[in-house]
Amino acid sequence: MTEYLEKDFDIKNYTTFKIGGKIDEAYFPDNVDEFVRLLQKYPNIPVLGNLSNTLVSTSGYNGKVILTHKMNKIEIEGNKVSAECGVKGPKLSQEVCNAGLSGLEFMIGFPGSVGGEVYMNASANGQCISDNITSVLCYSRKLGLITFKKDQMGFDYRTSRCEKDDLIVLKAEFELTPKNKDDIKKQMDENLDFRRKHQPTLALPNCGSIFKNPPCNPAGRLLESVGAKEIMIGDVRVWRNHSNFIINTGNGSSIDVLRLMTEMKQRVKQMYNIDLEPELKYLGNKNKEEIKLWQKLVQK
Numbered sequence: 001m002t003e004y005l006e007k008d009f010d011i012k013n014y015t016t017f018k019i020g021g022k023i024d025e026a027y028f029p030d031n032v033d034e035f036v037r038l039l040q041k042y043p044n045i046p047v048l049g050n051l052s053n054t055l056v057s058t059s060g061y062n063g064k065v066i067l068t069h070k071m072n073k074i075e076i077e078g079n080k081v082s083a084e085c086g087v088k089g090p091k092l093s094q095e096v097c098n099a100g101l102s103g104l105e106f107m108i109g110f111p112g113s114v115g116g117e118v119y120m121n122a123s124a125n126g127q128c129i130s131d132n133i134t135s136v137l138c139y140s141r142k143l144g145l146i147t148f149k150k151d152q153m154g155f156d157y158r159t160s161r162c163e164k165d166d167l168i169v170l171k172a173e174f175e176l177t178p179k180n181k182d183d184i185k186k187q188m189d190e191n192l193d194f195r196r197k198h199q200p201t202l203a204l205p206n207c208g209s210i211f212k213n214p215p216c217n218p219a220g221r222l223l224e225s226v227g228a229k230e231i232m233i234g235d236v237r238v239w240r241n242h243s244n245f246i247i248n249t250g251n252g253s254s255i256d257v258l259r260l261m262t263e264m265k266q267r268v269k270q271m272y273n274i275d276l277e278p279e280l281k282y283l284g285n286k287n288k289e290e291i292k293l294w295q296k297l298v299q300k
């Protein structure tokens, strides 16, 4: 096997949070065959996309990971589009716009990869990645390569069967709607404009929404009402303009983020008896306090 591998890989600058220590070994496959060989060789290896929804421990991760950055091929034929898991959302959104295809305008505004977005069923501005998917090529750690049709993917709010069944997304197929390019572009510009007004840009390192919205009320509104905006721990703080975002103002660490999340969650629990559920994922296995805090955070 001739896969590209980096040892003692410093992941911090690959994350949108700019937080994270060293990973023992990071693999960067650039085609499906190589990816599958790695998954077979290391059956429990975590797979990471653009790290825009993952908090990596400042103490690092004592193991191997796969990063999908080189799995970045896009094919467009008529209104059918195929994108490998490492393709970045904004790039895909732009390319399909150039081809006069509508359906992925929402992807322009945030930094996920196709694999991460399918895994989480990412959505924004009234669109969802699952809206226009026809099938997904996955690797099941139990069954090997499998193509799932959209209705077999178990898409729901911020989740899919990938999470439940531990499936790796290799490639997604979409069927989009032909439309005037100027109209598509106008929608993308409006989406970007909305974001600039309501969300921190990556100039303020962050990880997107911290907690999922519970059924009754947006998490941001609940957090705002319990005064979360004022909370700061070390170099991380709740963003003043929207309480469901945490920003790293300098040298924030994963333990700061987890302590801050715990405080946010506790305040909402005390006031409303609602258990906020983290939207972001956590990777790391060295620091015992972090593991304990994370277990508490995901506890329902």
Ligand SMILES: Cc1cc2nc3c(=O)[nH]c(=O)nc-3n(C[C@H](O)[C@H](O)[C@H](O)COP(=O)(O)OP(=O)(O)OC[C@H]3O[C@@H](n4cnc5c(N)ncnc54)[C@H](O)[C@@H]3O)c2cc1C
Binding pocket: 016, 046, 047, 048, 049, 050, 051, 052, 053, 054, 068, 085, 109, 110, 111, 112, 113, 114, 115, 116, 117, 118, 119, 120, 121, 122, 123, 124, 162, 167, 168, 169, 170, 199, 200, 201, 202, 206, 207, 208, 209, 281
């Ligand atoms: C500024 C900002 C704004 C955001 N706005 C939104 C928004 O409006 N809507 C929204 O839905 N999200 C938003 N996000 C969050 C994030 O971009 C999405 O959740 C995105 O889907 C994460 O993709 P990723 O590639 O970065 O995933 P990662 O953070 O790399 O991984 C997230 C999870 O997906 C898994 N994963 C990644 N790739 C694969 C794969 N190929 N196969 C299987 N599992 C995989 C990982 O194991 C992990 O569990 C925002 C983030 C930021 C920083």
